Amino acid sequence: MGKLDQRNNGYGPNGNGGAAREEMLTLEVNAAAVEALSDYYDEPAWMRAARRDAWALYERMDWPHTKEEAWRRLPLARYPLANRQIAVAPKPLHALRALPACWLSPLAPQTQVSGIVVHQNGAVVYQDIEAQVAKQGIVVMDLHAALRTHGDLIRQYWMQGSITRPDFNKFTALNAALWHGGTFVYVPEGARTLRPLQAMVGYDDQGSTGLHHTLIVVEKGARLTLIQDRRSLEFLPELSSEIVEIYADEGAWVRYASLQHWGEQRHSVSVQNARLARDAHLLWVNVALGGQITKDFLRTDLLAPGARGVMQGLAFATREQIIDQSTYQLHQAPDTHSDLLFRNVLRDQAKTVFYGMIRVDPGAQGTQGYQANNNLLLGKARAHAIPGLEIAANDVRCSHGATVSRLDEEQLFYLQARGIARYDAEQLLVQGFLRPIIERVPLACMRDGLDEEIAQRFRGPSASAQ
Amino acid sequence: MAQTLEIRDLRVRVEGKEILKGVTLTVRPGETHALMGPNGSGKSTLSYTLMGHPKYEVVDGDILLNGESLLELSPDERARRGLFLAMQYPVSVPGVTLYTFLRTAASAMRGYGETARRNGDQRLHAHLIPAREFRQEVNAEISKLKMDQTFLNRYLNEGFSGGEKKRAEILQMALLKPRIAILDETDSGLDIDALRIVSEGVNHLQTELGMGLLVITHYQRLLNYIHPEHVHIFYNGRVVHSAGPELGEKLEAQGYDWVQAEFGV
Ligand SMILES: Nc1ncnc2c1ncn2[C@@H]1O[C@H](COP(=O)(O)OP(=O)(O)OP(=O)(O)O)[C@@H](O)[C@H]1O
Numbered sequence A: 001m002g003k004l005d006q007r008n009n010g011y012g013p014n015g016n017g018g019a020a021r022e023e024m025l026t027l028e029v030n031a032a033a034v035e036a037l038s039d040y041y042d043e044p045a046w047m048r049a050a051r052r053d054a055w056a057l058y059e060r061m062d063w064p065h066t067k068e069e070a071w072r073r074l075p076l077a078r079y080p081l082a083n084r085q086i087a088v089a090p091k092p093l094h095a096l097r098a099l100p101a102c103w104l105s106p107l108a109p110q111t112q113v114s115g116i117v118v119h120q121n122g123a124v125v126y127q128d129i130e131a132q133v134a135k136q137g138i139v140v141m142d143l144h145a146a147l148r149t150h151g152d153l154i155r156q157y158w159m160q161g162s163i164t165r166p167d168f169n170k171f172t173a174l175n176a177a178l179w180h181g182g183t184f185v186y187v188p189e190g191a192r193t194l195r196p197l198q199a200m201v202g203y204d205d206q207g208s209t210g211l212h213h214t215l216i217v218v219e220k221g222a223r224l225t226l227i228q229d230r231r232s233l234e235f236l237p238e239l240s241s242e243i244v245e246i247y248a249d250e251g252a253w254v255r256y257a258s259l260q261h262w263g264e265q266r267h268s269v270s271v272q273n274a275r276l277a278r279d280a281h282l283l284w285v286n287v288a289l290g291g292q293i294t295k296d297f298l299r300t301d302l303l304a305p306g307a308r309g310v311m312q313g314l315a316f317a318t319r320e321q322i323i324d325q326s327t328y329q330l331h332q333a334p335d336t337h338s339d340l341l342f343r344n345v346l347r348d349q350a351k352t353v354f355y356g357m358i359r360v361d362p363g364a365q366g367t368q369g370y371q372a373n374n375n376l377l378l379g380k381a382r383a384h385a386i387p388g389l390e391i392a393a394n395d396v397r398c399s400h401g402a403t404v405s406r407l408d409e410e411q412l413f414y415l416q417a418r419g420i421a422r423y424d425a426e427q428l429l430v431q432g433f434l435r436p437i438i439e440r441v442p443l444a445c446m447r448d449g450l451d452e453e454i455a456q457r458f459r460g461p462s463a464s465a466q
Numbered sequence B: 001m002a003q004t005l006e007i008r009d010l011r012v013r014v015e016g017k018e019i020l021k022g023v024t025l026t027v028r029p030g031e032t033h034a035l036m037g038p039n040g041s042g043k044s045t046l047s048y049t050l051m052g053h054p055k056y057e058v059v060d061g062d063i064l065l066n067g068e069s070l071l072e073l074s075p076d077e078r079a080r081r082g083l084f085l086a087m088q089y090p091v092s093v094p095g096v097t098l099y100t101f102l103r104t105a106a107s108a109m110r111g112y113g114e115t116a117r118r119n120g121d122q123r124l125h126a127h128l129i130p131a132r133e134f135r136q137e138v139n140a141e142i143s144k145l146k147m148d149q150t151f152l153n154r155y156l157n158e159g160f161s162g163g164e165k166k167r168a169e170i171l172q173m174a175l176l177k178p179r180i181a182i183l184d185e186t187d188s189g190l191d192i193d194a195l196r197i198v199s200e201g202v203n204h205l206q207t208e209l210g211m212g213l214l215v216i217t218h219y220q221r222l223l224n225y226i227h228p229e230h231v232h233i234f235y236n237g238r239v240v241h242s243a244g245p246e247l248g249e250k251l252e253a254q255g256y257d258w259v260q261a262e263f264g265v
């Protein structure tokens, strides 16, 4: 990240741009928590009002029901929903190396990124940005602090997505009411970072609900590459409800690599929505490796001609893990292009669910929308693929396809015939299966790290061996 | 260490049907044997069986390498004992680059993983030949075969032309340095220059390694470059006639009709 003395906006050597509070905060999930959080962060009135409205919704709404298609195959009953608490435990660090090793090691070296923000238990512990990048007005920072520095901008975009809305479901209402810990990324018109920005969301306290909120605004003609990783360590079943909002203005270019490495007992729901204006381009890579049960809603809205969205995902589910994802590609305007490829590998008793929908609105002529979901089964695992198309325009090119397969015996024979042991040959094929997605992840060190993790998940103990 | 391959009265079934009906053949170190026979006579079945393809069921007979039976060994164990098969139809493996594949295979053949495995080291690179060292080696071999370096970054055999696949097979052979190599129609699909380049490569390896060669082909033109001491006619699942190199020329000139008449098969 350049020389030390060129940094600012952080807990690094160049001052403190964050809203670091030193007091701990522990709250029951209730109406009083809304006020307590707003007080704690000294929030503007509009945010307090937004939280109150969302809380009212939360109280009115029911948890999703398995009668709803998107929730049909998810054992929501296993989510620890009752008697939730939230806690904020700020422990600002003065150097990144003071982070727990398990969170430090997955980060790209500071020299390879232009800015970084690290969250621990709902509070920012470290943030830093290259001076050259900060000079352009680019930020990657604590969303709470940003309410003070970029309040009007945040207000303009706050929960304006098609699914990143308080009333999308009870999980989004909960996040809107009680979010704490947030990533704010802003790239002003025409600005661009040389290197990726990086965010880490981590939890290692117990009994606290993760309610992280990410807001990404990339203005006209600006360019952003962001890597956001999630890690946690828990001893009891934990809950996360996360929201990610991405707004790409005219001609913006966004690459978002979203990594999920939740700990073994985390039960999570994430609602993530990218909204693309005219000629905006998005490359969204979603990597789901962790968690006990994961439900993701991932949606790209192509709002104006020339918008183009590529969504690539990989999931590797082992043992009793469940990874359930609903994707949506909305073509609202003519001449928009979307392309989705999600690949899942399943081992042991694991289960994955993929619901994919391409929707082409009336009048969205000249649209191209593609969707593919491929599942590779290694054990007794079950992969469900439910692709869908809703097309209300006639001049479109759309396709979707889903496959479920096992390792190919002819390929295995070929590799074995070259001296590679069966098990290693299988591992090579699994890595090859996920290669097209890994290739889209920024930074060679991140790709190498993922290759290692995939190898470990392939070789790791199975449920029965535990 | 040079090796002798001995095939003894081998009978093989594929999906319930007997294809090999008693094949007997011995390939000694440094020898070159050509196997010629009509389409569907079972030549590829023989080569897959030698390599241990699970679809081919050995119902009788034996395959020995230096006197030890290979029948119970997996394909990778056979490969590590020094057997190599250049396949008639190499499969493609999307997602695995030629470079990654070669490095993994060469590392396995040279026992690189062993130390790491013993130490419980799971990291990927701990099981592989150091990148810089291997890159040099592979670059040297690839230029000998007049292949473009960019092939290394492409997925294994994916979208390779027929001839490119065959060259890639020989590249693998050059890196894996087998003791016994079976070339199943490696000449088909190669252009005239490639045929010469590949043949020179094979001859060079044979001299260097004292490799025994079993060359399956339909055409004499390969045998003009790779000179076999022995030519065998393969017909309906067995070797029906063996002779010297002149037999290849006779087959080229007369086809297989006379074989049926003369050997009553
Ligand atoms: N997997 C299989 N299932 C069914 N039949 C098979 C299988 N493999 C081989 N055969 C049959 O066995 C016979 C021998 O095939 P093989 O490929 O060994 O012939 P070949 O001598 O190599 O022919 P070519 O010169 O055309 O390469 C053929 O009739 C073929 O159809």
Ligand SMILES: [Mg+2]
Binding pocket: B043, B044, B045, B088, B184, B185
């Ligand atoms: Mg054949």
